Amino acid sequence: MLKRIYDWCIDAAHKPYALWIMGAVSFAESSFFPVPPDVMLIPMALARPERAWFYAAICTVTSVLGGVLGYAIGALLYDSIGHWLIEFYGLGGKVEAFRASYAEWGAVIIIGKGLTPIPYKLVTITSGFAGYNLWLFVLCSIIARGGRFFVVAILLNRYGNTIRAQIEKRLGLWVALGAIVLVLGFIVAARLI
Template sequence: MLKKMYDWCIAAADKPYALWLMGAVSFAESSFFPIPPDVMLIPMSLARPKKAWLYALVCTVTSVAGGMVGYAIGALLYDSVGQWLIQLYGYGEKVEAFRTAYAEYGAWIILLKGLTPIPYKIVTITSGFANYNLLLFVLLSIVARGGRFFFVAVLLNRYGTWIREAIEKRLGMWVSIGAGALIVGFIIAFRLF
């Protein structure tokens, strides 16, 4: 099953809708969707390493746009949608502590959590809820999300052939590592948030 999904993502890199689909996943992940865009960014960049820069740019732009939706959910709809999403991910009782931390460490929180596998939607919703400066939030999101996606693009552009061979030899192991990183990200977010 993993091999079929991987092969589909590799083959999808040549389809005209692939860029749109990856952008939609990146957009949604920043505000409500639990799966990161890396599940498409990595295979598509492996299939076409020279387009890794374009893929990273699309992920960055759509992630920041989705982050603004998450910000709006926190700022305008926290009492209904925002609170429900925070509760859904199990962070309800820690929102006030996170909001207080924003007063002092907001920029660092956005930068660090935007670069890690910690769910970015938590940062976007809470940034809106904490009324963090919107312009600063957008600028920091561009740096954090762009840094994350372009780091992947650099690696895949430079070492794509070697990485692709390594992944294809042990696909199950690499998917397990990726899933583990995502789970660890949720755990760290829960502990720090």
């Protein structure tokens, strides 16, 4: 099953709708969706390493736009949707402490957590809830998300063929490691926020 999904993602890199799917996943992940855009970015960049930079740029732009939606959820809809999403991820009791830390460390929090596997939607919603400056939030998001996606692009552009061979050789192991990193991101978020 993993091989079929992987092969679909690799094949999809050559289809015109692939960019739309990757962009939609990147947008949604920054505001409400639990799956990171790497599930599309990595296979697409492996299939076409010469376009890795372009894919990273698409992920960055759509992630920042999705982050603005997450910010709006926190700023305008926290009492309903925002609160529900934070509770869904089990972080309801820590939002006030996280909000208080924004006064002193807002940019560091946004950039630091935006570069990690910690779910970025938690940062975007809380940034809106905390009333963090929107333009500074956008700037920090561009730095954090761009940094994250362009590191992937650099690696896959330069070492794509070697990485692809290793992934295809041990696909189950790499998917398991990816799942572990995702789960650890949620655990770390629960402890740090």
